[in-house]
Amino acid sequence: MNTSIVIADDHPLMLRGLTDFLSSKDFNIVGSAQDGNTAYNLIVKLKPEIAVLDIRMPQKTGLEIAEACKKNNLATKIILITFDKEEGLYEQAKRFNVYGYILKEFAIEEIENCIEHVLKNKPYFSEEITSYLNSNSDHKPEKLExxxxxxxxxxxxxxxxxxSQNIAEELSISVRTVDKHRSNIVCKLSLDNKPTSLSIWANVNKHHL
Known part of the structure; x- marks a missing residue:
């Protein structure tokens, strides 16, 4: 069965563009909306695998929808699209377990790759966003030491x-050993124990690694 997706954006051209593009790639667009309340109601009702949401919409923002999904334990994975490179929004997105975060100007170019990552439980954050944030931070995270x-x-x-399997093969160690290291890293970095937390942290700080 094709991946089920809800799309929401208050800009009709962006909404149509994403809908047409993803439909042409055989994704199953089960619903679309131009405001946050409608988008959230569609997620609750249709339980899509993925929701692609504009970060700024009337009634409910994409972040508020992500927060509500987290609070209500909804399984839908959230991908946010935005013009903003503001660090505060990015940090909020991480807190609300957002799986994908891409810039609108690259949305059509990146959305398919983003969805493929998210379906494998891998977070995807636009290189342009992480590069921008890293360029505005010259200091290595203290806990890296x-x-x-x-x-x-x-x-x-x-x-x-x-x-973990890839890493085990590359370092010639067992998957169990990799998972033990991952657990130790999460503890040292004071991250929460959600599956995506370490991946998101690593992506954000890849400039310093």
Whole structure:
């Protein structure tokens, strides 16, 4: 069965463009909306695998929908599209377990790749956003110094979207050992224990690895 998707954007041309493009790629667009309330109601009713949401919409923003989905334990994975490179919005997106975050000017170019990552439970954040945020931060995260050389290698490989199996093969160690290292890294970096937390952290800080 094709991946079910709800799309919401208050700009009709963007909404139509994304809908037409994803439909042409055989994704199943089960609903679309131009405001946040309608989008959230569609997510609750239709339970799509993925929701592609404009970050700024009337009634409910994409972030508010992501927050509501997290609060109500909805399984739909959220991808946000935005013109904003504001760090505060990016940090909020991470807190609300947003899986994808892409810039509108690159939305058509990146959305298919983003969805493919998200379907594999891999977060996807536009290179343009992470590069911009990193260029505005010259300091390495302090807690990076707590990691061993092996842990740093693993974090770097995670930032390249490598799986535990990929990492195990590359470092010639067992998957169990990789998972143990991942657990230690999460603890040292004081991250929450959600599956995507370390991947998101690694992507955001890949410039320093």
């Amino acid at each position: 707590l990691l061993t050389k092996t842990e740093l290698k693993i974090v770097k490989l995670i930032s390249e979207n490598k799986t």
